[in-house]
Amino acid sequence: MGEAIVITSGKGGVGKTTTSANVGTALALQGKKVCLVDTDIGLRNLDVVMGLENRIIYDLVDVVEGRCKIHQALVKDKRFEDLLYLLPAAQTSDKNAVSPEQMKVLIDELKQDYDYIVIDCPAGIEQGYRNAVAGADHAIVVTTPEVSAVRDADRIIGLLEKEEGISAPRLIINRIRNHLMKNGDMLDVDEITTHLSIDLIGIVADDDEVIKASNHGEPIALNPNSKASIAYRNIARRILGESVPLQSFEEDQAGMFSKIKKFFGVK
Amino acid sequence: MxxxxxxxxxxxxxxxxxxxxxxxxxxxxxxxxxxxxxxxxxxxxxxxxxxxxxxxxxxxxxxxxxxxxxxxxxxxxxxxxxxxSNVITKQEAEAERIAHEVVSIAKIVRSGQVLEVSGDLLLIGDVNPGGTVKAGGNIYILGALKGIAHAGCSGNREAVIAASVMKPSQLRIEECLNRAPDHYPGEDGREMECAYIDENNQITIDRLQALMNIRPNLSKLQGGF
CATH class of the missing domain: 3.30.750 (Transcription Regulator spoIIAA)
Incomplete structure (x- = not known):
């Protein structure tokens, strides 16, 4: 029996889909059998980020409405042997095409076959959100170090705490820009965690590579050299119960400094 | 006869x-x-x-x-x-009890949430921005108040709001309303404070210790110590 984790944020554009794709990929890299579920019906894009768009035949709404069997709709990621699957959202219907009860049945069915179900939640707190959290056992809230994103994260945490059957939500702080945080122009990690007072499960630096990789349909977690990739892999390890220390952004600074020194030294 | x-x-x-x-x-x-x-x-x-x-x-x-x-x-x-009359009904007694009760709650009031009690409120936790606490009586917050607090909401001008960290977005006592400054100057100087309606009908913020002179009725202890 697997576990279902919903990735949510309240606010749009903080990186829910990217996080879902990469956490799912990183879990698969750890040898777990993972199914990604896109619940953003009508505005799907987890398939694009995963590079699986043109292999979609059936979607979530087809499954719920009985037009196909669940395994027919699942898209297999060929980069992994038999570990990573995607259940894409429909593009033609809207969020009301599915009810929370139907989602729960669907997720419960998937839990039989997979170790982890990663559910990508749409922005907002309406029907789409309710569908996404319906079958989940755990929740991960994604925020960025911006006041507006933190405000919405706070709201969503309040809603998640009311939800029965979901364990205490955990936090990912995404798109950290170290220089801004250092100058105090951006909320820092401590400030956000004390404010929201939930457990932190990972921090991810703002990295151009993430955008590049997403545009190529290849989750950054597959590239072992990027900082963001390591961050996502660490998150996956923490989900599996390992205790991994938080990534420090300091060494990056030191690296830069020594580079400059070196630069002048050479000259 | x-x-x-x-x-x-x-x-x-x-x-x-x-x-x-x-x-x-x-x-x-x-x-x-x-x-x-x-x-x-x-x-x-x-x-x-x-x-x-x-x-x-x-x-x-x-x-x-x-x-x-x-x-x-x-x-x-x-x-x-x-x-x-020497007698009241059970309902009246219950209402009286609730109105004078201090309700303690250990929770974080998050954005979009409203916590309302009819007596005094003792909150062990924070009120985050966008969250609201309302009480018929006084409000005591052991954590940080960053949202909205409304004391004496059923008509009690004597009600006070006290918080360990006082950075509210709005304070309301009975009908009075007080908006926060757009920027809190500095980080410090906002700890252990209280708010009450002063003689000019304005909500005033003061040190917590000032309350004992301004609202002596807050002490319920009989006798001395």
Whole structure:
């Protein structure tokens, strides 16, 4: 029996889909059998980020409405042997095409076959959100170090705490820009965690590579050299119960400094 | 023949006190009251006299109270000031208890959430921006107040708001409203503070220790220490 984790944020554009794709990929890299579920019906894009768009035949709404069997709709990621699957959202219907009860049945069915179900939640707190959290056992809230994103994260945490059957939500702080945080122009990690007072499960630096990789349909977690990739892999390890220390952004600074020194030294 | 009277009238410094017996039936009481007042009120001057009604251990419904007031009012210059009874219903007692209770809650009030109690509120946790706490009485917050707090919301001007960290987006006490400055200057100096309505009808923020002089009624402890 697997576990279902919903990735949510309240606010749009903080990186829910990217996080879902990469956490799912990183879990698969750890040898777990993972199914990604896109619940953003009508505005799907987890398939694009995963590079699986043109292999979609059936979607979530087809499954719920009985037009196909669940395994027919699942898209297999060929980069992994038999570990990573995607259940894409429909593009033609809207969020009301599915009810929370139907989602729960669907997720419960998937839990039989997979170790982890990663559910990508749409922005907002309406029907789409309710569908996404319906079958989940755990929740991960994604925020960025911006006041507006933190405000919405706070709201969503309040809603998640009311939800029965979901364990205490955990936090990912995404798109950290170290220089801004250092100058105090951006909320820092401590400030956000004390404010929201939930457990932190990972921090991810703002990295151009993430955008590049997403545009190529290849989750950054597959590239072992990027900082963001390591961050996502660490998150996956923490989900599996390992205790991994938080990534420090300091060494990056030191690296830069020594580079400059070196630069002048050479000259 | 009756051995004693159901209605006795006593004059005090404050005015008249009507003692109504609590063992006879209500209709007997009404009848006798009517009779007594009719004979006694004839020779009075035009000045209004306030009357206190003592009903002892009799429970009067709101309708009955109204009826008695009406009856007494009809006698030209008598006005009922208060009706005192030794008994109240369980509902009234419960309402009274709730209104004077300090409700303690260990929670974080997050954005979009509203926490409302009818008595005093003791919150062990924070109120985050966008969150609201409301209380019929006082509000004491052991964590940080960054959202909205509304004390005395059912009409109590004496209510106060106290917080360990006072950075509210809005403070409301009864009908008064106070908006936060757009920027809090600095990080410090916002700890252990209280808010109350001052003599100019403005919400004022002060050190927590000032409360003991401004609202001495907050101390419920009897005797000294």
């Amino acid at each position: 009756k051995k004693y009277q159901n209605v006795t009238i006593k004059g005090t410094k404050e005015g008249l006190t009507l003692h109504l017996d609590d063992t006879c039936s209500y209709s007997d009481l009404k009848e006798e009251l009517d009779q007594k007042l009719s004979e006694s009120s004839k020779s009075q001057s035009d000045k209004l006299i306030s009357v206190m009604v003592q009903v002892g251990n009799r429970y009067l419904t709101a309708d009955q109270k109204e009826e008695l007031r009406e009856l007494i009012r009809q006698k030209k210059n008598l006005v009922v000031d208060t009706i005192n």
